[in-house]
Amino acid sequence: MAQKILSKTKTARKLTKNEKHRITIANLVLIPSVIKNYIDTLVKVYRPTFKYKLKVEFFYYIITTIIRRQNTYENKTLENIPVALNATILKGIKSDYNEYIDWLIEQEVIFKAENYEPGHSSNKYCFSDFILSSLKDDSSPEIVEMEALASDTVIVSKSIQQSPVYKENEHLLKWFDDKLVIDFEGAKNYIQDLVFYENGYFDFTHRKVHWKHQISALHNKVFHATRNKESDFRLHTVLTSLKKIFKPFVTYNGQKLIGYDLKNSQPFFLIFLIDSIISNNDIINNILDRIYNKKEIKSFMLQKLWERLCTEDFREEYAVFKNWVLDGRIYENMTGIITPDQHLGSFYTYKYNERLKYKVREIHDSSRNTMKGVFFTLLFCGIKTKDKHYHTFKKAFPNLVAVMDIFKMKNNADFSRILQNIESECIIDYVTRKIAKEYPEMPLFTIHDSISTTENYAEILKALIPQYIYEYTGLIAKIEEEKWKKHDFQIDYKKRLELYPEWYTYNGF
Structure with missing residues (x-):
């Protein structure tokens, strides 16, 4: 949020238009090399004639934004679903952003979803069949820099430490460094022949494209962090989008990670919400002011x-x-x-x-x-x-x-935002902040209602989480330990096949 800048006479200076609408984007992004090479070739052969100077990096930014938005918790199946692009952000980066999108559509890199209703929904985009087929054959990523997009209105953060949310969440984000490692080859080999996952027998071709992008981001240290008060207020990082099958391959400073989940977290925070309204708790009043x-x-x-x-x-x-x-x-x-x-x-x-x-x-x-x-x-x-x-x-x-x-x-989505805001303030702003102050050397990583640390601090973390949740809510919480261990879904599939062969025959497996 823009802050007033005071002169020596304490008179507020009127903010310039640029200062009011400054946008921060990450410098390093991952783009599948097959898409980057294709766009580079198209630019050479069919060079766009835009009103302003061409910046090919903006094509990369649009592509990686679509991938990132497809690679979310809501898109559990990791399909090529249409996703919206934030027009305010795009316009802040390039005023002629529509020309870039239209050119990508014309070159059949992306296409606009047909269910768009003017005035009722945003334009949504996904990848063309040609690009999808190319991704399935080669989804190896390439790191590209966005520094060329920097301007008076755009700040390009060169590290997670320069992100807008770093200062307020430093106690968690400072651990995203070179010690956070994923066994990249092990993770790739693990999913190579995977056909059974989360109680389903699927064609994982497109999922594997997203999975490789997830582990590549962690492997190449392309760290990012966002936290938006206008939405769920959760802290989103490279770990929150990482599928659980890759957790066993992640270590910090050579140690395995152990996490603790708040059991029945959404019902738990619903209880806190109702109790707080009855007791006129200021915490809830502030959150309700934010939502409504x-x-x-x-x-x-x-x-x-x-x-x-x-x-x-x-x-x-x-x-x-x-x-x-x-x-x-x-x-x-x-x-x-x-x-x-x-x-x-x-x-x-x-x-x-x-x-x-x-x-x-x-x-x-x-x-x-x-x-x-x-x-x-x-x-x-x-x-x-x-x-x-x-x-x-x-x-x-x-x-x-x-x-x-x-x-x-007013909107059924408001209820989920309330519970997510409560969860975020409790876990991010109270529990982990208190733990970090008491044990500043303890590595801490959050995935929404779950807090993880290294093996040597696990027992301390286990004791402190319910203690500080009680301080915040007045309720006794139950937590569950989650060791970041391997789940052999292939073996699970074979066992279930032996137990319920009629189900798999019935469903054509």
Whole structure:
């Protein structure tokens, strides 16, 4: 956020237009060499005639931004999904950015998704079939520099230490250095023949393109960090986008990493949210001010919440639900009111896919994991959803669901932002900051609600996490240890094939 600059007479100087809209981008980015070479050749043969001087690095920036946005938690299947580009950032870098995008479309490097609705959604882009086929044959990355894009409005940070979020998160980001290493060859070999992963038997061709990009970023020390108050406020790094199958190959200073997850984290922070509203906790008031920036919306919402929270029916439901959460068995207890769908040895749910515009089946290896998926749907679905599990849960906890729906009255995404903001402030700004102050030599890495360190500090970290979560929330948290160990999905597949051959025959595997 821009700050006022005061003269010696304490008179505020009016900020220039450039100072108000300065943009920071990373200097080093990874681009698949096959795409870079193709663009370089096209520029030579079909040189663009733009209004302003051509900067080929901006082509690289657009391509790597699409890859990075496809390589997110939301895109779990790591498909070639259409992703939006931030027009404000693009325009800040190059005022004629549309000419660059149009040229890439004309040269069939990318294409614009057809489901764009003017005034209702942003333009979205993905790679052409030709580029995809090339990536499948050769997805080796190349490091390129973005320094040529620096200007009065653009700051090019040459290291993670120069990123805008480094100073406020130094206690975590300072550990992204040469000691953070991935066994690159081991990771590549591990996925070379992988065909079974996360309870599914898939064609991993495009996933492997993204996977190689993930491990290459870590291997080549292309570190980045972002944290945006306007969205989830989570700290995003090269580790938060790294798939769990690569965790065993990561070490720090030659030591393996051990992590601790907050069990049932989203339900846990939901309990903290409700308790804080009842007690008028300033922490929650500040977060609500951030999410609901219009006072009348927040005021009306709080009035509706109080009307519901003060009822005897709500208090009775809430006591049961709170006990489920703090006992650490919410998902197990949910099976008592929701019968998980099961067929031929596997559990599954149907989840509406916004991109495909229809429900897709998600397979789970246990009823607990099935209920975890169901609960996330309960938390983040729209108020008018037709999801059968939502309505089953609502019959059992009508007042609790009514409270959750109040947070979604303006936009159902607001509710997820609230819980993610609470999680981030708790884990990033309180728990890890307190630990770093007490043990400044302890390496700390976060992946949202999970905190990891090296083996020699694991027991200390294990003891401190629940202590400081309690200080922040007043609630006793349960944590689970996660050793960054190998998961032999190929062996898991063979075992399941022996146990449930009819399921794999039924599904054509």
